[in-house]
Amino acid sequence: MKIVRTILVTCTILAAIALSLGSLSPYVSPKDFWPLAFFGLAFPFMFVANFLVLVFWAIKKRKLAFVSLAAMLITCWNVPSFFQFHALEVPETNQAQLVNVVSFNTHYMGAYDYSGGDSGFFFNMLDTLDPDIICLQEFANLGGNYEKPMFKRFFNQYKNFATVNADALSKTFPTGYGVCIFSRYPIINKGYLELENQNANLTVFADVVIRKDTIRVVSTHLKSIVFDKEDYKTFEELQDVEESPETYKVRRIFSKLKYAFQDRAKQADKIRERLLVSPYKVILCGDFNDSPTSYAYHTIRGKMKDSFKESGFGMSRTYIGKMPSFRIDYILHDPSYQSFHYRTNTLNFSDHKMISCTIAIP
Structure with a gap:
């Protein structure tokens, strides 16, 4: 004993x-x-x-x-x-400009592992949310039979929105694989906010005019871990009491996590540096690939408010893939703004939930 x-x-x-x-x-x-x-x-x-x-x-x-x-x-x-128990549904002032914001890693609209028809639900949700600003990650048309009609319908539905597309900003820089911003409001300036990782993970911004104010909207996709099928199989083995994965496979997962942590830290430092000198107040959305108790989240957020903490309810998991689930997608905003009606919606063509909220701009 x-x-x-x-x-x-x-x-x-x-x-x-x-x-x-x-x-x-x-x-x-x-x-x-x-x-x-x-x-x-x-x-x-x-x-x-x-x-x-x-x-x-x-x-x-x-x-x-x-x-x-x-x-x-x-x-x-x-x-x-991680947990919230007070869902704020209405703004505290009726003098504010209400801006509906959506952020979503679309996972290429299901190009890799589509498993069923959710396209109608996706567009119905967008109709219900009536977004004014849409920030997307992994929004690149890879030309498959399923996703092509979805892209066509999306661009037709939002043909009057001003846009920022990472791939269109430079013909020489490696592809951003669909880090985008769509805005109901005019865009007077746009560009890259950071390019620390010269691959699919980067950050773009758009300066949008809302009433008489200019606001900097940022869409970011921080470094992915890049797990492959073998890694996901290892996760399954770890959860199976009857199987024990080989040591080198576990070491490989830890190695990928380690380098992803470090790469995201570089991006986070650069984003924070650029936000500190922003001429305008900021709304920042994106897939951080990291939890709320991470250096990346803490550094980027700074003094900004987290829409989930402001108006979420319950436990918000936004990653719903094959590894343990976390909240890794965020909508952050200037502390002078107020957010409410935070929501998540699951679409089965993506391994992320679509998140949304309404931001009251005084």
Whole structure:
């Protein structure tokens, strides 16, 4: 029994330490110390683990319960980034300009692994949301039989919107694979905000005129992990108690995660640098490929508000692919704005949910 108790005590202490390290992850760049990023990724799971440990020791009436309790109290300020219980549905002022914003990684409209007809639902949702600004990632027509009609219908539906397309900004730079902005409002300037990763992951901006104000709208796609079929199979093996994946496969996954953390940190630093000198207030949307307890999210957000934290409800998972689900898609905005009616919608041609909200601009 003494051995069992020693193991339980050790696990309790390690869980508390892991949770505490996860809460520090947003403040340390993976370029400087990458292991901390893994603790940030695991934060919600470690919080739940500490809660279960707390309950266990409380039932046993042991003082060790205070170890888990202390760790949870110290780190609980991160919880609203994962769970929300107050969905704000109406703006606090009726004098504001209301702007409907949609952000969506379309996964090339299902070009790679389409599994059923959701095109009608997609356009019905857009009709319901009536977006004024649409920020898209992985919105490139690869010419398949399924996605071609969807692109045609989309461009026809929003033919009067002003646009920014990463691929159209430069004929010499490698493709942006569909990082786009569509705006009901006039665009007076546009361009790249950062080009740290010369491949499919980059950031564009559009300066749009809303009433008498000019607002900088940003659409970003931070570095993807680029898991392949073999990696996803390894995840399945990890979840199967009867199978154990080979060590080198697990190491390969950790290696991909490590370098993706570091690449996103470079992008985040550049985006923050550009946002600090922006001549206008900002609405920023995109696929960060990282959780709310990450350096990338914390750095880019700065003092901006997170629309999910402002008006979301419940647990918002936006990635719904084959690996553990996280909130990795965001709509951020200037702190002087107010967002409400945050929503997510699942389309089965994408491994991301479409997110939307309404932003009140005073």
